[in-house]
Amino acid sequence: MLKAVARDSLARNSVLIMGSTVGTAGLGYLYWLLAARELPQPAIGTATALISVATVVSMVSNLGAGHMFIQRLPGAGLAAWSRIVSAGLLLGCSSTALAAFLAAALLPALGANFAFLAGAGGAPALIVTAVALTASTLLDYVFIAHRASHGMLGRNLGVAVGKVLTLAALIWCGVGGPAAVLLAWTVPSVAVTAYTLGVSLTRLRPGAKLRGAGISAELPHLRSSLTGHHLINLAQAGPSALLPVLVTARLGAEANGHFYVAWMTASVLFMVSPAVASAMYAERANKSAAGLPRAALVVLAVIGLPALVLFTGGEQILGLFSAGYAAEGELLLRILVLAAIPDAITNLAVAHWRSLGRYRRCLRLNLLMAATCLALAWVWLPGTGIEGAGIAWLAGQCVGALVVAVIALRRRSPGRDVEDPAPVQPVRADHRRA
Incomplete structure (x- = not known):
């Protein structure tokens, strides 16, 4: 092995x-x-x-x-x-x-x-x-x-x-x-x-x-x-960076402390698919073959057990900080664990499209997810507490995964060519491609 x-x-x-x-x-x-x-x-x-x-x-x-x-x-x-x-x-x-x-x-x-x-x-x-x-x-x-x-x-x-x-x-x-x-x-x-x-x-x-x-x-x-790339990165990473700021703005710094601990605990799952996506993109930039199915298998193999542990034992894990963190963050942690799968789907899809020069497609997907997540978080936080941010994050990732599935099905329909991995091209030459 x-x-x-x-x-x-x-x-x-x-x-x-x-x-x-x-x-x-x-x-x-x-x-x-x-x-x-x-x-x-x-x-x-x-x-x-x-x-x-x-x-x-x-x-x-x-x-x-x-x-x-x-x-x-x-x-x-x-x-x-x-x-x-x-x-x-x-x-x-x-x-x-x-x-x-x-x-x-x-x-x-x-x-x-x-x-x-x-x-x-x-x-x-x-x-x-x-x-x-x-x-x-x-x-x-x-x-x-x-x-x-x-x-x-x-x-x-x-x-x-x-x-x-x-x-x-x-x-x-x-x-x-x-x-x-x-x-x-x-x-x-x-x-x-x-x-x-x-x-x-x-x-x-x-x-x-x-x-x-x-x-x-x-x-x-x-x-x-x-x-080119920076706009894609901003739309992709924006919600994860902005959610703690929105929690602070809507609920205060103390509530953000509870949110941040649960978010930090769940982040072990959110780190896996971006890592594999970056490695896949670098492989293609170095003219090496790196298939999307192989990358997906790597992600699933790594996040499976940690996701199960966090979902079933989240209260005990957060309780190591204090009983207050466990009480405030247990439900939020479970919501974030559920979001790890659609998050992995969208991260790998963006890396694949980026390597093909489909920058506008990447940007549109990330903007859709970001707008969904941040808008729902702003509306839900005052009424639902920190769990509202987790539900908004899950909703944004599910919307993105649904769009990826629709595009994948369309590419496999009769009369359409399947996109093959191609060497990464400079963003200056390809950033207008749809």
């Missing part, structure tokens, strides 16, 4: 990406368990609300450079490789810093539940957290582009372990409140990112040097990525 996985590039990199995400999720669970047991719930609520805002800011402002890396880094010469990575990281992190500054200035005026951003440390904390998230995400894509997901695994596990150890050290030193959570969340990420930039990238591509010279030549490529 292990030899078969090692020989199969899609399976190997899928497993490594999933190992990174699942390992990070497991250590993240330990991190939040420690925080919930040692820090007051209002502090957890404020910290999770700021992290949620930082996640949205990073997602919106990273310019889609990650998928540009997948498209352009394989086969690039040394000078071009250095220029592409330098431009993606510098421009993505700069735009994130600007967006975070604007968010810190505007959100407190838009809603009282975001007043925590108006304090003296609100804006700096948001900027550093958002930039750290962007840098971490883009560096992951560099490793994925080279089918070197072992580098991503080591880097992310280092960050996750660092978070747990830093939080434990801060609590032992008497540092409490939201500051302890945010410092422990951000400092290890910044440290590992610095190590990756200084050491890991040169090992990945010997002789590469990150520098600002020639970055202007990359602007057309980033602009194409922004209008």
